[in-house]
Amino acid sequence: MRRVVSVALWAVVVSGVLAYATSLVVPLWFQMQGERLLVVTSGSMAPRFVEGDVVVLRAVTDASELKPGLIVTFQPVGGTSLVTHRIVSLHSLPAMREADDGSGRMVPVLDAAGEPVEQPYIRTQGDANPEPDPDATPVERVRGVLLRVHHGWGDTLVWATSPVGRAVMLVPPLLALATLEVLSVLDARRRRTRSARRPADADRRVDALLLD
Structure with missing residues (x-):
């Protein structure tokens, strides 16, 4: 029984450590290839x-890498979240910036001569959307071009990198290691007790022989 318990506890340790290591290695492997993983949170590009x-x-x-038909991830002007849509057209438009008065409105960027500075923009649209996105996006806000899709990876990746996922992967192995340590201490104590009893038992047997 002791051996069965030890094997089961070591199985918990190994499986937890492997799961945690995989959650770290997979994103790192993609980064080493110069790639980035992004979880899809909407259906605007279905199917x-x-x-x-x-x-x-x-x-x-x-910017020359961008062409109509490519799927790109970008941060819309004035937005904080990333969007992944298809490029429908390329344009050269006046560069815009936020006004200095704190109103949040956008004004053209001017050069030293007071002329508007031209900047490359993309127009995008989700495959499942009936209309293009309302605003053009500066090329400099493009974060990447789609290489491939892994269907169904999102839930696993989000869970594995969440505090709950980390706890599920790490807490059981730590508890299993603690239990193994306790069992080891108990075994060592039991062996010492047996060793201490053996000389006394031997002395009693010798005394019994002498008396006989």
Whole structure:
């Protein structure tokens, strides 16, 4: 029984450590390839990919890489979340910035001569959306181009990187290691007790022989 318990506890330790290591190694492996994983949170690109899928992106190094038909991830002007949509057209428009008066309105960027500075923009649209996105996006806000899709990876990836997922992967192995240590201490104590009893038992047997 002691051996069965030890094997079961070591199985918990090994499985937990392997799961945790995998959750770290998989994103790191993609980063080493110059790629990035992004979990899809909407269905605007169905059926190409849907909520819960994971898209693999590569960074854009030059605006010339962008062409109509490519699927890109970008941060919309004035937004904080990332959007992954298809490029429908390319444009050269005046660069915009927020006004200095704190109103949040956008005003053109001017050069030294007071002329508007032209900047490349993309127009995008989700495959499942009937209309293009309302605003054009500066090329500099593009975060990556779609390489491939892993369907259904999203829930697992989000769970594995969450505090709950980390706890599920790490707490049982730690408890199993603690239990193994306690069992080891108890075994050592039991062996010492047996060793201490053996000389006394031997002395009693010798005394019994002498008396006989």
